[in-house]
Amino acid sequence: MAEPQPLRVQDRLAFLLALVPYLLDNDGVSVAQAANHFGVSAQRIRDAVELIAVSGVPGETKAYQPGDLFDIDWDRLEERDEIAITHQVAIDDSPRFSAREAAALIAGLQYIAALPANADRETVATLTAKLTRAANGAPAAVAVEGGTDTRLGQVQEAVAAGTVLVFDYLNGREEREERAVEPLRVESVDESWYLRAWDRSRRALRTFRLDRMRDVRSSPDATPERPEDIELPERIFQPSKQDRSVTIEIAEAALPLLADYLGDRPHTEPARRGWVRTRLRIAHLHGLKRLVAGRAGLLVVVDPADARAAVHEWAAAGLARYEQRPTR
Amino acid sequence: MAAAVSNEERLFSLVLALLATETGLTKADILSSVQGYRQRYRPGGGNASLERQFERDKEDIRDLGVPLESIELPADQGAVQYTRYRIPKGEYDLPADVTFTPKEIALLDLAALAWREGSLSGESRRALMKLRSLGIDSEEPLIGFAPRLRARDAAFDPLREAIERRRVVVFGYLKPGEAKVRRRRVAPLALVQFGGRWHVHGIDLAAKGRRTFLLSRIAGAVEETADGFEAPDGQPAEEAREGLRAVFHANRALLELAPDTDAAARLGSRGAPAGDGAVAVHFSDLALFADEVAAFGPEVLVLEPAELIDAVRARLAAVAAAHGSTDG
Structure with missing residues (x-):
């Protein structure tokens, strides 16, 4: 687990409140073990322990006398890097969840429940009941009906086993070809499923939509060809140097719907009332025409001319199918 | 004292002090004696900024559950009221009988991971810390698997807060087919993701009935009113989910998909053969499905229902017209 970046003071407080009961239950635990358990750096554990060791309650004298403070075995910490609390005040048990924390976990559970070989409905129901009881306040009702894909089980197994997958793939340029890949990670974004993998023929990382794969089969070949130090970037969609740029006008209200393509804060210029003009980076016109045709009345390509023509041709061809055909 | 006390230490000290007291502490007790406040406390007044600090700290602490x-x-003598603050230990501690198995911890890890982006990411992260606090090791995590739930709609956070606080909200809503945004007064009960889209389910106070709204159709800001409401019995999130499922099953389109195209791959994956080469696909919302179908241009011919044919044709005609002339 990566260290979460900017830590808010609430996160720091939550960490201290979580760490104390753990240390009490695991007397003499090593700094390394605690860091591993919480998924944080050893330094963060040491900093927290040093703060806990000088904290406490005002006490009767309201002067934080030694008996009012936590204490630890300092020699043991310095010599053996082990943590032993020798005096404890005020807390001994883990804190409850906030209603919102419980709600987030419950919704996340429902989402992953759609996966094969994961959580069945019963497990989700048991855990939901536990989390509800463990929360302070009723969790806000947030529910998720996860989608699934018939290829998911097989792909997931190949990722876990590290075997090569071979399948027919229809790429974004409307070309179908056989691909042999070393699967690295299955990712989802809401209802869509993706496989991120090392593509053997391209010798590069590629992202595949599961619903564009056909005839998926596992190959017994498990010898990786990919470079050892390969790292998956966090973002699924990576801009490429070959991308071209088109000018579009978009209804302002529709901007968040294009965040995947434009980023969270695209540079825009005012256009007609309620609309803005901006630049969109695209890999090719095949993707653009689909993007625009699916957003009628919200998105218009301004230039270049070949991009406008591609969109026009696509929509007109779609329309022609209805006009050629006698109504049933 | 020379070194300033960190925010983290002040908050931690406040929690410890309030847990240790049975009868509660007054604000004056806290400001004058608790670590982090007492260093800045001026006996005899002039503590306005410290008091504001205490108000913020209380909120931050409550936010953690x-x-x-x-x-x-009432004061012993005179009419002045005074307030005592405390944290009852019985309600702070996680109930002793709530335990989790290593397999359950692994599932909850994954559930929390799904929220790594967006509005519930902080909550999930803190919930995980609290789980770690119990000292239970996770079963071998599911490797190579990264589910991701998103809540990009601007209305998500204000609605979630209104649900927690049981406050009536007012928002503008644009129903498909209607040209004008209409104001709705709603007692929000649950947020539900279905088909990859977020919905809010609640009581429409003007229509006096349960309604489900798509967040992406909410126009402008969600305003929370001062009016509260009683939550009805039952499980609103489950009821909303059932309702959405029923609509999904009732809406059925018959499509002709051009072979070996993106439409055949993607819509075909979701549908079932319905004779004569046609594919039956269920959908939640006619307008949204029409957008999706229009994006496939000539790859899809809608056979029924008639409303969907009309909607797709209208979209394709609009896109063709908007990209028709060369002068833009």
Whole structure:
């Protein structure tokens, strides 16, 4: 687990409140073990322990006398890097969840429940009941009906086993070809499923939509060809140097719907009332025409001319199918 | 004292002090004696900024699910009321009988991971810390698997907060087919993701009935009113989910998909053969499905229902017209 970046003071407080009961239950635990358990750096554990060791309650004298403070075995910490609390005040048990924390976990559970070989409905129901009881306040009702894909089980197994997958793939340029890949990670974004993998023929990382794969089969070949130090970037969609740029006008209200393509804060210029003009980076016109045709009345390509023509041709061809055909 | 006390230490000290007290502490007790406040406390007044600090700290602590109570008590003499603050330990501690198995911890890890982006990511992260606090090791995690739930709609956070606070909200809503945004007064009960889209389910106070709204159709800001409401019995999130499922099953389109195209791959994956080469696909919302179908241009011919044919044709005609002339 990566260290979460900017830590808010609430996160720091939550960490201290979580760490104390753990240390009490695991007397003499090593700094390394605690860091591993919480998924944080050893330094963060040491900093927290040093703060806990000088904290406490005002006490009767309201002067934080030694008996009012936590204490630890300092020699043991310095010599053996082990943590032993020798005096404890005020807390001994883990804190409850906030209603919102419980709600987030419950919704996340429902989402992953759609996966094969994961959580069945019963497990989700048991855990939901536990989390509800463990929360302070009723969790806000947030529910998720996860989608699934018939290829998911097989792909997931190949990722876990590290075997090569071979399948027919229809790429974004409307070309179908056989691909042999070393699967690295299955990712989802809401209802869509993706496989991120090392593509053997391209010798590069590629992202595949599961619903564009056909005839998926596992190959017994498990010898990786990919470079050892390969790292998956966090973002699924990576801009490429070959991308071209088109000018579009978009209804302002529709901007968040294009965040995947434009980023969270695209540079825009005012256009007609309620609309803005901006630049969109695209890999090719095949993707653009689909993007625009699916957003009628919200998105218009301004230039270049070949991009406008591609969109026009696509929509007109779609329309022609209805006009050629006698109504049933 | 020379070194300033960190925010983290002040908050931690406040929690410890309030947990240690049975009868509660007054604000004056806290400001004058608790670590982090007492260093800045001026006996005899002029503590306005410190008091504001205390108000913010209380909110931050409650946000974590810590049951920080304020008890209003009449003063012994005179009419002035005063407030005592405390954290009842019984409501702070996680109930002792709530335990999790290593397999359950692994599932909850994954559930929390799904929220790594967006509005519930902080909550999930803190919930995980609290789980770690119990000292239970996770079963071998599911490797190579990264589910991701998103809540990009601007209305998500204000609605979630209104659900927690049981407050009536007002928002503008644009129903498909209607040209004008209409104001809705709603007692929000649950947020539900279905088909990859977020919905809010609640009581429409003008229509006096349960309604489900798509967040992406909410126009402008969601305003929280001062009016509260009683939550009805039952499980609103489950009921909303059932309702959405029923609509999904009732809406069925018959499509002709051009072979070996993106439409055949993607819509075909979701549908079932319905004779004569046609594919039956269910959908939640006619307008949204029409957008999706229009994006496939000539790859899809809608056979029924008639409303969907009309909607797709209208979209394709609009896109063709908007990209028709060369002068833009």
